[in-house]
Amino acid sequence: MINYKDLGLVNTREMFKKAVDGGYAIPAFNFNNMEQLQAIIMAAAETKSPVILQVSKGARQYANQTLLRYMAEGAVEYAKELGWENPQVVLHLDHGDSFETCKSCIDMGFSSVMIDGSHLPYEENVALTKKVVEYAHQFDVTVEGELGVLAGVEDEVSAAESHYTKPEEVVDFVTKTGCDSLAISIGTSHGAFKFTPEQCTLDPETGRLLPPPLAFDVLAAIEEQLPGFPIVLHGSSSVPQDEVDTINKYGGALKAAVGIPEEQLRKASKSAVCKINIDSDSRLAMTAAVREVFAQKPAEFDPRKYLGPARDNMKKLYIHKIKEVLGSDNKA
Numbered sequence: 001m002i003n004y005k006d007l008g009l010v011n012t013r014e015m016f017k018k019a020v021d022g023g024y025a026i027p028a029f030n031f032n033n034m035e036q037l038q039a040i041i042m043a044a045a046e047t048k049s050p051v052i053l054q055v056s057k058g059a060r061q062y063a064n065q066t067l068l069r070y071m072a073e074g075a076v077e078y079a080k081e082l083g084w085e086n087p088q089v090v091l092h093l094d095h096g097d098s099f100e101t102c103k104s105c106i107d108m109g110f111s112s113v114m115i116d117g118s119h120l121p122y123e124e125n126v127a128l129t130k131k132v133v134e135y136a137h138q139f140d141v142t143v144e145g146e147l148g149v150l151a152g153v154e155d156e157v158s159a160a161e162s163h164y165t166k167p168e169e170v171v172d173f174v175t176k177t178g179c180d181s182l183a184i185s186i187g188t189s190h191g192a193f194k195f196t197p198e199q200c201t202l203d204p205e206t207g208r209l210l211p212p213p214l215a216f217d218v219l220a221a222i223e224e225q226l227p228g229f230p231i232v233l234h235g236s237s238s239v240p241q242d243e244v245d246t247i248n249k250y251g252g253a254l255k256a257a258v259g260i261p262e263e264q265l266r267k268a269s270k271s272a273v274c275k276i277n278i279d280s281d282s283r284l285a286m287t288a289a290v291r292e293v294f295a296q297k298p299a300e301f302d303p304r305k306y307l308g309p310a311r312d313n314m315k316k317l318y319i320h321k322i323k324e325v326l327g328s329d330n331k332a
């Protein structure tokens with residue numbers, strides 16, 4: 001049993017309270033590899049932004065859970081070297097799928113876990129989330145639960161709407177489970193292809209696809225039920241068009257990739273939404289930079305020569321998100 005406090009990590013409790021009160025959101029960035037982690041920490045240290053390092057199931061399979069935990073421990077020390085005296089870094093399990101997975105992460109030094117029972121019948125979601133909370137709270141680890149289902153790109157619009165979080169359930173869920181934050185579904189979606197072209201409207205000025213707006217009425221109804229309670233948005237990449245264009249220019253084939261417009265996330269950040277998950281945008285920034293190097297310098301074979309520019313591009317993206325979208329700079 002390793003306690004995260006011995007690793008210099010923090011849980012989300014104070015961080016979320018300040019974010020809700022201050023009208024900003026904490027970035028939750030996924031990481032799978034060293035360059036991504038370096039870019040996240042450099043961006044957070046440079047902007048003095050609290051940050052959540054997220055580890056998904058895919059990341060655990062790809063990079064190994066133990067290795068990722070040691071990388072996060074190293075990241076805290078690295079942040080200090082970069083001149084961030086008191087780094088506010090959370091190590092969070094993204095989409096924990098069972099009690100056992102959550103327990104193993106808690107025992108290994110994670111400071112926060114998500115238990116995603118959103119696909120289960122309501123009472124089963126409550127029971128599972130409650131079980132994780134009871135275990136986690138013994139070690140002062142914070143827990144994110146989820147109500148409502150995020151749409152995927154194949155889903156029909158009508159199906160997406162019917163999966164929105166039901167505001168009438170949130171008080172009961174939070175009270176029964178004791179969870180510390182709640183991920184909700186108001187129209188965000190995982191991946192770089194969040195909406196089909198049929199779900200979008202065409203912007204006559206730019207010729208780009210505009211996604212359907214987030215359901216701010218549902219968010220408002222949830223906030224009314226749970227005043228000041230920390231709310232989380234998953235699937236909140238914006239799919240920057242310049243990165244998509246760079247990828248396509250240098251041989252990629254990302255057609256009709258659509259994300260959540262940044263002005264909508266800016267608006268959400270000012271509400272009780274205090275954690276915004278961003279993964280795909282970092283992947284796009286990395287891929288765009290790598291493709292550009294490969295296209296322009298075909299003789300290059302030193303990974304540092306293409307992963308270095310990828311790291312720079314991700315760092316630029318993270319700083320942009322922190323300062324221009326979430327407003328979490330100078331809060332740590």
Ligand SMILES: [Zn+2]
Nearest residue numbers: 095234235277
């Ligand atoms: Zn998610």
